[in-house]
Amino acid sequence: MKKIGIFSLLLFSTAFGVFAQTEGPMPMKPEMTEIWDPEVSVVTPGATPLDAPSDAIVLFDGVDLGREWTNSNGGKPEWKVEDGCVTVEKGTGIIKTKRVFEDFQLHIEWRSPSEVIGTSQGRGNSGIFLQERYEVQVLDNFDNRTYRNGQAGSIYKQQAPLVNACKAPGEWQTYDIIYTAPRFNEDGTYFTQPTVTVLHNGVLVQNNTKMRGPTEYIGIPEYSIKKHGPGCIMLQDHGNPVSFRNIWIREL
Structure with missing residues:
Protein backbone atom coordinates (compact mmCIF):
# COMPACT_ATOMS: atom_id res chain seq x y z
CA MET A 1 0.00 0.00 0.00
CA LYS A 2 2.85 2.33 0.74
CA LYS A 3 4.39 1.85 -2.75
CA ILE A 4 0.99 2.37 -4.39
CA GLY A 5 0.50 5.60 -2.37
CA ILE A 6 3.86 7.01 -3.45
CA PHE A 7 3.18 6.07 -7.07
CA SER A 8 -0.23 7.78 -6.96
CA LEU A 9 1.32 10.97 -5.49
CA LEU A 10 3.98 11.08 -8.21
CA LEU A 11 1.36 10.52 -10.90
CA PHE A 12 -0.81 13.35 -9.50
CA SER A 13 2.14 15.76 -9.28
CA THR A 14 3.17 15.03 -12.87
CA ALA A 15 -0.36 15.48 -14.16
CA PHE A 16 -0.78 18.77 -12.25
CA GLY A 17 2.51 20.09 -13.66
CA VAL A 18 1.48 19.22 -17.22
CA PHE A 19 -1.91 20.83 -16.68
CA ALA A 20 -0.35 24.01 -15.26
CA GLN A 21 2.08 24.29 -18.18
CA THR A 22 -0.70 23.73 -20.69
CA GLU A 23 -3.01 26.35 -19.12
CA GLY A 24 -0.34 29.14 -19.18
CA PRO A 25 -0.85 32.72 -17.89
CA MET A 26 -4.27 34.26 -17.57
CA PRO A 27 -5.44 35.55 -20.99
CA MET A 28 -5.48 39.35 -21.39
CA LYS A 29 -8.77 41.21 -21.61
CA PRO A 30 -9.25 44.64 -23.27
CA GLU A 31 -10.11 46.37 -19.99
CA MET A 32 -6.81 45.27 -18.41
CA THR A 33 -4.96 47.93 -20.44
CA GLU A 34 -7.54 50.72 -20.19
CA ILE A 35 -6.59 53.72 -18.02
CA TRP A 36 -9.58 55.82 -16.94
CA ASP A 37 -8.28 58.10 -14.21
CA PRO A 38 -7.33 60.86 -13.93
CA GLU A 39 -9.54 62.11 -16.74
CA VAL A 40 -7.79 64.09 -19.51
CA SER A 41 -8.25 67.87 -19.09
CA VAL A 42 -10.46 69.63 -21.63
CA VAL A 43 -9.01 72.49 -23.70
CA THR A 44 -11.25 74.29 -26.17
CA PRO A 45 -9.36 74.96 -29.41
CA GLY A 46 -9.46 78.35 -31.10
CA ALA A 47 -11.88 78.95 -33.94
CA THR A 48 -8.94 78.51 -36.34
CA PRO A 49 -5.47 77.00 -35.82
CA LEU A 50 -4.13 80.57 -35.44
CA ASP A 51 -6.50 81.48 -32.59
CA ALA A 52 -5.56 80.98 -28.95
CA PRO A 53 -7.01 77.91 -27.21
CA SER A 54 -8.87 78.27 -23.92
CA ASP A 55 -5.85 77.60 -21.68
CA ALA A 56 -3.48 80.01 -23.46
Missing part, protein backbone atom coordinates in the same frame (compact mmCIF):
# COMPACT_ATOMS: atom_id res chain seq x y z
CA ILE A 57 -2.09 83.26 -22.10
CA VAL A 58 -2.57 85.98 -24.70
CA LEU A 59 0.67 87.96 -24.67
CA PHE A 60 -0.38 90.49 -27.30
CA ASP A 61 -3.95 91.09 -28.44
CA GLY A 62 -3.19 93.74 -31.04
CA VAL A 63 -4.09 96.63 -28.73
CA ASP A 64 -2.38 96.67 -25.33
CA LEU A 65 1.36 95.94 -25.36
CA GLY A 66 2.05 97.27 -21.88
CA ARG A 67 -0.20 94.73 -20.14
CA GLU A 68 2.23 91.86 -20.69
CA TRP A 69 5.48 93.49 -21.94
CA THR A 70 8.19 95.82 -20.69
CA ASN A 71 11.36 97.32 -22.11
CA SER A 72 14.77 96.05 -21.04
CA ASN A 73 14.65 98.13 -17.85
CA GLY A 74 11.19 97.04 -16.79
CA GLY A 75 9.57 100.24 -18.04
CA LYS A 76 6.97 101.00 -20.69
CA PRO A 77 7.79 99.37 -24.08
CA GLU A 78 8.33 101.95 -26.83
CA TRP A 79 7.54 99.88 -29.91
CA LYS A 80 4.76 101.16 -32.15
CA VAL A 81 1.30 99.57 -31.82
CA GLU A 82 -0.93 100.15 -34.84
CA ASP A 83 -3.43 98.21 -36.99
CA GLY A 84 -3.42 95.21 -34.65
CA CYS A 85 0.33 94.67 -34.62
CA VAL A 86 3.45 95.93 -32.87
CA THR A 87 6.50 97.07 -34.85
CA VAL A 88 10.12 97.43 -33.80
CA GLU A 89 11.08 101.06 -33.21
CA LYS A 90 14.76 101.26 -34.11
CA GLY A 91 16.97 102.17 -31.19
CA THR A 92 14.41 101.54 -28.46
CA GLY A 93 15.84 98.14 -27.58
CA ILE A 94 14.30 94.77 -26.88
CA ILE A 95 10.91 94.12 -25.32
CA LYS A 96 10.29 91.21 -22.96
CA THR A 97 7.38 89.58 -21.20
CA LYS A 98 6.61 90.44 -17.61
CA ARG A 99 5.92 86.77 -16.95
CA VAL A 100 8.55 84.06 -16.96
CA PHE A 101 8.23 80.58 -18.44
CA GLU A 102 9.93 77.19 -18.65
CA ASP A 103 8.27 74.59 -20.90
CA PHE A 104 5.74 76.01 -23.35
CA GLN A 105 3.99 76.14 -26.72
CA LEU A 106 4.37 79.59 -28.29
CA HIS A 107 2.48 80.98 -31.28
CA ILE A 108 3.71 84.21 -32.85
CA GLU A 109 3.16 85.88 -36.21
CA TRP A 110 5.71 88.20 -37.81
CA ARG A 111 6.14 90.29 -40.93
CA SER A 112 9.25 91.72 -42.56
CA PRO A 113 8.91 95.12 -44.28
CA SER A 114 7.32 95.08 -47.74
CA GLU A 115 9.97 97.53 -48.93
CA VAL A 116 13.12 95.48 -49.43
CA ILE A 117 16.18 97.23 -48.03
CA GLY A 118 19.49 95.48 -47.45
CA THR A 119 20.76 91.96 -48.01
CA SER A 120 21.76 88.95 -45.95
CA GLN A 121 21.45 89.75 -42.22
CA GLY A 122 20.48 93.37 -42.93
CA ARG A 123 17.02 92.52 -44.24
CA GLY A 124 14.00 92.06 -41.91
CA ASN A 125 16.17 90.98 -38.99
CA SER A 126 14.81 90.31 -35.50
CA GLY A 127 14.72 87.36 -33.14
CA ILE A 128 12.61 85.52 -30.57
CA PHE A 129 14.56 84.66 -27.44
CA LEU A 130 13.30 81.77 -25.32
CA GLN A 131 14.07 82.21 -21.61
CA GLU A 132 15.98 85.36 -22.68
CA ARG A 133 18.86 83.18 -23.93
CA TYR A 134 18.04 80.91 -26.85
CA GLU A 135 17.24 82.65 -30.15
CA VAL A 136 14.94 81.51 -32.93
CA GLN A 137 15.97 83.77 -35.81
CA VAL A 138 13.55 86.07 -37.61
CA LEU A 139 14.81 87.21 -41.03
CA ASP A 140 13.55 87.93 -44.53
CA ASN A 141 15.04 85.00 -46.43
CA PHE A 142 12.75 85.17 -49.44
CA ASP A 143 15.26 85.18 -52.29
CA ASN A 144 17.87 86.46 -49.83
CA ARG A 145 20.83 84.20 -49.11
CA THR A 146 22.77 84.33 -45.84
CA TYR A 147 24.74 81.87 -43.70
CA ARG A 148 22.56 78.82 -43.19
CA ASN A 149 22.67 78.80 -39.38
CA GLY A 150 21.58 82.44 -39.33
CA GLN A 151 18.55 82.41 -41.59
CA ALA A 152 14.86 82.43 -40.67
CA GLY A 153 13.89 79.40 -38.60
CA SER A 154 17.44 78.72 -37.46
CA ILE A 155 18.56 78.37 -33.87
CA TYR A 156 20.87 81.31 -34.38
CA LYS A 157 24.51 80.37 -34.98
CA GLN A 158 23.74 76.77 -33.92
CA GLN A 159 21.30 74.84 -36.09
CA ALA A 160 20.11 75.63 -39.62
CA PRO A 161 16.42 75.11 -40.46
CA LEU A 162 15.50 71.93 -42.29
CA VAL A 163 14.07 74.03 -45.15
CA ASN A 164 13.52 77.66 -46.09
CA ALA A 165 9.75 78.23 -45.70
CA CYS A 166 9.77 82.04 -46.00
CA LYS A 167 6.95 83.99 -47.60
CA ALA A 168 7.53 87.15 -49.61
CA PRO A 169 8.35 90.45 -47.87
CA GLY A 170 5.29 92.14 -46.41
CA GLU A 171 3.35 88.88 -45.92
CA TRP A 172 2.44 87.62 -42.47
CA GLN A 173 4.31 84.50 -41.36
CA THR A 174 3.82 82.17 -38.39
CA TYR A 175 6.08 80.42 -35.94
CA ASP A 176 4.73 77.67 -33.71
CA ILE A 177 7.40 76.81 -31.17
CA ILE A 178 7.38 73.92 -28.69
CA TYR A 179 10.12 74.41 -26.12
CA THR A 180 11.45 72.29 -23.26
CA ALA A 181 13.66 74.17 -20.84
CA PRO A 182 17.00 72.73 -19.70
CA ARG A 183 17.56 71.04 -16.39
CA PHE A 184 20.91 71.35 -14.66
CA ASN A 185 23.48 69.38 -12.73
CA GLU A 186 24.77 70.79 -9.45
CA ASP A 187 27.91 72.08 -11.20
CA GLY A 188 25.81 74.20 -13.60
CA THR A 189 26.22 71.96 -16.65
CA TYR A 190 23.17 70.67 -18.51
CA PHE A 191 21.54 67.52 -17.16
CA THR A 192 19.16 67.76 -20.13
CA GLN A 193 19.70 70.32 -22.88
CA PRO A 194 17.08 72.87 -23.97
CA THR A 195 15.13 71.45 -26.90
CA VAL A 196 12.91 73.14 -29.47
CA THR A 197 10.59 72.21 -32.30
CA VAL A 198 9.63 74.97 -34.74
CA LEU A 199 6.99 75.05 -37.48
CA HIS A 200 7.41 77.96 -39.89
CA ASN A 201 4.22 78.66 -41.83
CA GLY A 202 3.10 75.14 -40.91
CA VAL A 203 6.33 73.56 -42.18
CA LEU A 204 8.64 71.72 -39.76
CA VAL A 205 12.01 73.50 -39.68
CA GLN A 206 13.40 72.37 -36.29
CA ASN A 207 12.62 68.85 -35.10
CA ASN A 208 13.23 68.44 -31.36
CA THR A 209 16.55 70.23 -31.78
CA LYS A 210 18.93 70.15 -28.83
CA MET A 211 20.61 73.49 -28.25
CA ARG A 212 24.28 73.54 -27.33
CA GLY A 213 23.96 76.57 -25.09
CA PRO A 214 22.77 80.19 -25.00
CA THR A 215 22.88 82.15 -28.26
CA GLU A 216 26.21 83.86 -28.95
CA TYR A 217 27.02 86.20 -31.82
CA ILE A 218 30.73 85.61 -31.24
CA GLY A 219 32.04 82.50 -29.55
CA ILE A 220 31.05 78.97 -28.61
CA PRO A 221 27.63 78.42 -26.96
CA GLU A 222 28.90 75.85 -24.46
CA TYR A 223 31.24 78.41 -22.91
CA SER A 224 28.41 80.60 -21.66
CA ILE A 225 26.15 77.99 -20.03
CA LYS A 226 24.94 79.20 -16.65
CA LYS A 227 22.40 77.48 -14.43
CA HIS A 228 19.07 79.33 -14.60
CA GLY A 229 15.37 79.02 -13.90
CA PRO A 230 12.31 80.33 -15.75
CA GLY A 231 12.84 83.26 -18.11
CA CYS A 232 11.04 85.81 -20.26
CA ILE A 233 10.13 85.70 -23.92
CA MET A 234 12.17 88.46 -25.54
CA LEU A 235 11.77 90.13 -28.96
CA GLN A 236 14.85 91.70 -30.50
CA ASP A 237 15.44 95.20 -31.85
CA HIS A 238 17.94 94.60 -34.67
CA GLY A 239 17.30 97.92 -36.36
CA ASN A 240 14.74 96.66 -38.89
CA PRO A 241 10.99 97.52 -38.65
CA VAL A 242 9.74 93.95 -38.21
CA SER A 243 6.14 93.59 -37.00
CA PHE A 244 4.52 91.04 -34.68
CA ARG A 245 0.94 90.11 -33.86
CA ASN A 246 -1.27 87.37 -32.37
CA ILE A 247 1.17 86.22 -29.70
CA TRP A 248 -0.02 83.57 -27.27
CA ILE A 249 1.57 80.89 -25.10
CA ARG A 250 0.55 77.67 -23.35
CA GLU A 251 2.57 76.51 -20.37
CA LEU A 252 3.33 72.80 -20.51
